[in-house]
Amino acid sequence: MKLILAIIQSADEADTVQELNAHGFFVTKLSTTGGFLKAKNTTLLIGTEDEKVDGVIETLRKFAGHRMQLSPVTGADMRIFSHTGSNMVEVPAGGCVVFVLDIDKAEKF
Ligand code: 2BA
Numbered sequence: 740m741k742l743i744l745a746i747i748q749s750a751d752e753a754d755t756v757q758e759l760n761a762h763g764f765f766v767t768k769l770s771t772t773g774g775f776l777k778a779k780n781t782t783l784l785i786g787t788e789d790e791k792v793d794g795v796i797e798t799l800r801k802f803a804g805h806r807m808q809l810s811p812v813t814g815a816d817m818r819i820f821s822h823t824g825s826n827m828v829e830v831p832a833g834g835c836v837v838f839v840l841d842i843d844k845a846e847k848f
Contacts, residue, residue, distance in 0.1 A: 740787070740788060741789055741792050741840065743783070743786075743795055743837060744782060744783070745782065745785065746782050747781050747835045748780060748781070752768060752783075755798070755799065755802040758798050759783075759795065762794070762798070764787060767785075768782075769782040783799075796837060799837060803833050811826055812827065
């Protein structure tokens with residue numbers, strides 16, 4: 740048995756948890772804050788069997804990992820990006836820090 744601790748961007752929480760639940764994983768969400776930047780983030784606790792850990796990490800990578808995503812350009816930024824002919828621009832998103840812990844015993848009462 741393992742406990743996966745995953746610190747993700749709060750914006751990625753809904754899709755990530757929905758996907759994990761859809762695949763039968765139990766998830767606890769904690770509202771957390773980064774100690775360095777003091778920005779809100781979300782920590783997921785996922786208890787699962789050893790052989791399922793890689794699947795969880797793949798889901799975390801897909802739904803919460805670093806990636807580029809399209810975002811609408813607004814306000815003053817529109818002047819900068821007007822030459823592209825699009826009101827959408829690619830911006831960095833996501834980011835996930837994962838710890839996998841050995842669990843000696845897990846019970847539910
Ligand atoms: P990341 O390394 O991607 O970490 C993102 C968040 O994940 C962190 O938020 C923290 O909440 C958690 N985290 C990361 N590594 C951890 C660990 N070993 N133990 C416990 N929690 C951990 P922040 O602390 O606000 O950090 C935001 C970003 O600032 C970090 O991104 C990293 O790029 C940078 N950073 C953090 N601490 C730093 C330090 N002491 N010196 C230089 N850069 C730092």
